[in-house]
Amino acid sequence: MDNQYSWVQSDEAEKRSFKKPLYHLFGGLLIYEGILYAAVIAVIIAVIVFFAALSAITSGKISYEDTMDKLLETDCGMILGVTAGCVFLALFFMKRLTLPKIFTRRSKMTPTAFVILLTLLMSVQLPFAIFDEVIETLLNMIGLSAQASIEASQAGSTTISMMLYAGFIGPVAEEITYRGFTMMTLEKMNCGKGYAVLVSSVIFGVMHANLTQSIYAFFAGLVFAYAAMEFGIKWSIALHIANNFFFGDVLSFISDRIPELAANILNYGVLIAFFIGGLIVLIVKRKAVFGYIRENYHTPSKYYMWTFSNPLLIIYIAINMLLALLGLSKL
Numbered sequence: 001m002d003n004q005y006s007w008v009q010s011d012e013a014e015k016r017s018f019k020k021p022l023y024h025l026f027g028g029l030l031i032y033e034g035i036l037y038a039a040v041i042a043v044i045i046a047v048i049v050f051f052a053a054l055s056a057i058t059s060g061k062i063s064y065e066d067t068m069d070k071l072l073e074t075d076c077g078m079i080l081g082v083t084a085g086c087v088f089l090a091l092f093f094m095k096r097l098t099l100p101k102i103f104t105r106r107s108k109m110t111p112t113a114f115v116i117l118l119t120l121l122m123s124v125q126l127p128f129a130i131f132d133e134v135i136e137t138l139l140n141m142i143g144l145s146a147q148a149s150i151e152a153s154q155a156g157s158t159t160i161s162m163m164l165y166a167g168f169i170g171p172v173a174e175e176i177t178y179r180g181f182t183m184m185t186l187e188k189m190n191c192g193k194g195y196a197v198l199v200s201s202v203i204f205g206v207m208h209a210n211l212t213q214s215i216y217a218f219f220a221g222l223v224f225a226y227a228a229m230e231f232g233i234k235w236s237i238a239l240h241i242a243n244n245f246f247f248g249d250v251l252s253f254i255s256d257r258i259p260e261l262a263a264n265i266l267n268y269g270v271l272i273a274f275f276i277g278g279l280i281v282l283i284v285k286r287k288a289v290f291g292y293i294r295e296n297y298h299t300p301s302k303y304y305m306w307t308f309s310n311p312l313l314i315i316y317i318a319i320n321m322l323l324a325l326l327g328l329s330k331l
Contacts, residue, residue: 123278
């Protein structure tokens, strides 16, 4: 009985020791998200107050609604939010993980490896384009729609500032946050690379607070996390920018300026080409893929249970799930 009691005590002590850095990490992420949304709300309030005053001064000659819509498309709130959030995280993690450490170079990236990772990243676009349609159909059957959320996740930028945020500032901030502070903190838990990659990718997916985009973001996060883990965060940033800017904004910009039929052929042609390319990569590299999984994805289930039962992570997931549900509308 004494030996059994000692084992229980030892397991409880290990659990407390394991969960301590998780409270720090998840607490930091909650504050980061709070800063982000506070900045967005602050910008919206400032714009409302400014144009209410301007409309009163000009006796309504300025169109409040049109000007408001245009200004809110600038993504100024998001730019301010992620900038302030990253500054906060740098200070919050100062004693545990510094920015120079986050940007430490790992293995050398080769052109072939980068093309393979980009192909795998883009290969899931086609299945998720179909998945979006399936989810929308199922929701329609119960009188709901996620079309607004789907369109928001697929739409290209309409202003320069939106392009700068979605194509560059956002990817850099998200990689620093979720592959830098988040994944590398989890990596230091000594539970294996797979644990750090999977958990950080789940958090990255949840962060998008979008019923369909969150699931795609999880799979994209796996590619970003692998790139950051094996080659360094600058390469996950490069992949993220390629995904958002070149295959998001640039492709949307071209599609919007050619006939609809040509745009559909272009978009689906790109998606099909990458999907086929991804299948070929997985078939050709299957031994290397399974070997990597066997080597790095063997974390005991108790560590995942301790991680996902953390109250702060549960709050983080609940907040973003609620935001995702708010994106639904009635037909």
